[in-house]
Amino acid sequence: MIELKTPAEVERMHVAGRFVAEVLSEVGRLADVGVNLLELEHHARGMIKQRGAESCYWDYAPSFGRGPFRNVICLSVNDAVLHGLPHDYVLRDGDVLSTDIAVSIDGWAADSARTVIVGTAEEEDLRIVRATQEALEAAIDTARPGNRLGDISAAIWAVASGHGYPVNDEFGGHGIGRTMHEAPHVSNRGRAGRGLKLRPGLTLAIEPWFARTTDRIVYDPDGWTIRSADGSRTAHSEHTVAITEDEPLVLTRRESEARA
Template structure:
């Protein structure tokens, strides 16, 4: 069952979305050569605690996981494409780091992800991150009343095809609102004009993620971290989007930082 949100409820989700955007901005600014993933996890925990928010990840125990997730952010490095379990790893020059976080504030959830390149960026990594960003914007544009769910999926798949990347459909976007995962599932590939009709009041987490040369995945022994089956690098971009009569409303949109604008001799790329 899909719960349509009122304008007031969407505004409450926007409050959460603004905080999620702030966390991802700060984590992206801190992600640098020599920084340990556990330091990023600690900073995210501290921000959540100070805000009085609640992590949607802590104690999360879906059927595909191995026990409850006891962290507040997913940190996936290089060929780890999703659900990266924070661990004792120090970031290196050229690492591709995807960060995914969902929190609730006053009972309303927002979910977002961004990918940054640590230090010097290889052209093929820049292209991969760019593809997820472009696909996300295409998905957002398709999230309009009267369109079909397949229009969103087809928009993402078309961008992937244009960049030459395969698409995994096991993990994709989803509804959200009072909880992190609600109906419907939003695959990252599909047929335009097919599927559920989109209505104003629907709130969706749209999250294209691609690995460079495969659509197959494998799980780490930790039971959480998902890697590309062939070891190729991945990238992930995600926003929480409300469908309104006036068009899509992005609830987790971040403002560009000086680093993202290319100032301060920055060499990172992120989902905007």
């Protein structure tokens, strides 16, 4: 069931979205050579506790995964791209770190992800990060009344194809609101003009993620961390977006972030 939100409810989600943006900005600032992933996890926990927010990840137990998730942020390094469990790993120069977090404040959720490069950046890593950002902005631009869900998916797919990146459609975006995951599923690959008609009040987490040379994935033994099947590096960008009567409203936009 798809629940359309009122403008007042969207604004409550925006409160959560601003905080999610703040946490991602802070985690990105702290991610440096020599920093342990567990330090980033503990810092995010502290921010959530201080704000009085609730992690949407803690105790999350979907059909995939092994047992409930017992962290507040996903930290995925290099060929890992989704659901990375924070663990005892010290960041190295040139690591590609995807950070993903969702929180709920006063019963309303927001979800966002960004990928940062630690220390010295290689051009190919910069290119795939920029491609996910470009795809996200292209998708957001289609999130308007009268368009269809397939227009969002097609926009992501077009950017990926233009950069030569294959696209996995097993994991993608999703509806969001009172809970982190609501209907509908938002594939990163699709055809324009197909699917659900977009209406004001629909709130979506749109999240393109690409691997350099494969659309296949494998899981770590932890049952959570998803990697590219061929070990190629990856990137992930995500925003929570509300469809309005006019322009799409990005609820998790970071203050320092410019449109791609």
